[in-house]
Amino acid sequence: MSNPREIFFTKVQERIRNGQDIVVLTADLAAPSLDNFRREFKGRYLSVGVAEQNLITTACGLAAAGKQVVAWGLNPFVTTRALDQIRNTISLMKYPVVFAGLHAGLSSAISGATHVVTTDLSLIRTCAGITTYNVSDTGMADRLFDEVLTFSKPIYLRFDKDINYRLERMDAQYQNGISMIQEGKNHLIITTGYHTKKVLDVVNGISRSGFTPTILDIYRFPFDKDRLADFASAHEKILTVEEHILQGGLGSAVLEALADHGILRPVKRIGIDIEKGYPEFFGRRGYFQKYFGLDDESIEKVIMDYFMH
Amino acid sequence: MNKIDFLEKKTQEVKRRCLDVCLKGGYGHPTSAYSCAEIVVALYYGIMKLDGCEEKRDRFIMSKNHASPILFPILNDLGFMSDEEYENIMQEGNKITNHTNIAHAGQDFSGGALGIGLGYAAGLAHGAKLNNDQYMVFCVIGDAECYEGSIWEAIMYAGNYELNNLVVFLDRNGMGVTDFTENMLKLEPFSDKFRSFGWDVKRINGHDIRQIQKAVEGSRTRYSSRPLCVICDTVKGHGIDYMENAQLMHGTLPKDTYIDRAYKQLKEGSHE
Structure with a gap:
């Protein structure tokens, strides 16, 4: 499997086919595995446009209506621009929304200073009740995203486009972070x-x-x-x-x-x-x-x- | 007593109890609460379906959430908030603050930060449509809250997805904290702006309960494919002479003889 982002959205599609009531709300960000998704699950692919603040609040509203929501956008904007919304909706109201940002660290440094994602871990650590997943290889992604897609708690997913490999590790139980x-x-x-x-x-x-x-x-x-x-x-x-x-x-x-x-x-x-x-x-x-x-x-x-x- | 008389008297009662709550807690925004008192009373005592299962119960989002003390007497009156909870509002250590919390029955939002409630309401309304749930989502936003860009992101979203189960009451009291809105950054023309984003718009006197009721006629039967914005021309601090349109009264409680003066005017129904 190519990278954690594709693994994630492939799993999302599998779960929808199996009857899980998931919607993907996007702030105008694509992913190869979402191309099919948009065709197959038209009513489950919703766009807010390039509007990260509304991405978060609307995701929470959809969750309040009973949907399992993946809010998907470009980082750092999902976390930095919408931090107030994250704090006051997902965190405060404890909705089990999964919000995911593409790019981590310096992976998009070519786009300039505005696009580096180097403060998000700090910021989200200050939001009560939100768990951040920062996966480091495809094997880990394959294991952990099953846990993420139970929508049991508010989750921030951090995707790094340059992670496209599997690592050998002594402990792959993934019990305690x-x-x-x-x-x-x-x-x-x-x-x-x-x-x-x-x-x-x-x-x-x-x-x-x-x-x-x-x-x-x-x-x-x-x-x-x-x-x-x-x-x-x-x-x-x-x-x-x-x-x-x-x-x-x-x-x-x-x-x-x-x-x-x-x-x-x-x-x-x-x-x-x-x-x-x-x-x-x-x-x-x-x-x-x-x-x-x-x-x-x-x-x-x-x-x-x-x-x- | 006919229904309108009842609602007008109820508004005065709710406004009195709102002031009680604020004075007892030593905190609150009565001017912001009084501009939307009739709106909230009309919603809770007639327009909204408050009972029934989750698929049918209407939802209420107080986006200008600092006005929540106007809501608490209603939630208590209608049995959503116990007397004990009500008596302890804004008492230290108590869970009920000056803002709503999602855990409070009878409403659907944890508020306080401006510019957030409408996007949340739009998501809720969209989810209801996707689920084929029949409930309506009612949301009260402030006019000065519309300086927040996120409000316009939500307006665009709701118009685009034709969320005709969403009704927004825009409390157009004409004031922010420091000044009249049109002296700061101009917000008008509100009607044209909402219409251009794909909304139906009605503009009414927000202190006239008949007009509030009439404005939402047909919404429940989805007479239009569009979301509805009811622009309610109101007066900040409505009903209390020294509060009305007074700059910098936002978030201020009356003191000394002004307290009795407020209660006297609320008892009489109007100082006019």
């Missing part, structure tokens, strides 16, 4: 989404010299803080890696978990420092990863400096 990619000792690397594979690739490159850290993939927010604290206690040093701002994202969430559990461990965070501002020049994802220190070479250097010395 934390998936162990590999088990090592002393050193703990915690990452999420697109950077899961990146970290794994970098570590595999270094591993020839006997470096074997534990790698955790946080695929769901909030995650099980107790479980994370257990992992932290069992290691000496911790590194977090995220293609997201450092303020309020994965690294912050890890620090909060450790602080709340009274665990004192050195923690270093790699991510986008908001003090560096927005990417206000032309570049693709790889270019800006280098700019923000999130490319393979930069990550490897941090790992070597931080863990090896």
